[in-house]
Amino acid sequence: xxxxxxxxxxxxxxxxxxxxRRVTATFTVEDGGKRGFRVARVTTGKPKKTTYHLRMxxxxxxxxxxxxxxxxxxxxxxxxPGTLKCPExxxxxxxxxxxxxxxxxx
Numbered sequence: 349x350x351x352x353x354x355x356x357x358x359x360x361x362x363x364x365x366x367x368x369r370r371v372t373a374t375f376t377v378e379d380g381g382k383r384g385f386r387v388a389r390v391t392t393g394k395p396k397k398t399t400y401h402l403r404m405x406x407x408x409x410x411x412x413x414x415x416x417x418x419x420x421x422x423x424x425x426x427x428x429p430g431t432l433k434c435p436e437x438x439x440x441x442x443x444x445x446x447x448x449x450x451x452x453x454x
Contacts (some may be wrong), residue, residue, distance in 0.1 A: 351410035
């Protein structure tokens with residue numbers, strides 16, 4: 349199980365890999381009003397964004413990577429890696445569900 353901690357709405361990561369270079373990546377939680385919340389990552393060009401969720405937060409993983417947590421309208425927790433590609437869905441039957449949900453409300 350991935351241990352997540354340090355929930356926040358903004359994060360700056362120095363030394364983010366971008367091709368052959370290392371750049372600064374800025375993660376922010378955006379409020380879309382009635383649509384909900386989403387996370388955007390900006391490095392050198394156009395921002396990369398997640399889909400909208402009821403709640404969103406940026407967290408640190410115990411593997412040294414950054415993640416975004418989201419709560420869907422159907423109650424699942426979505427764990428987005430820092431690349432903001434290929435999220436993992438956590439259902440309420442998994443043991444880590446309550447731990448991750450508590451991070452969204454802290």
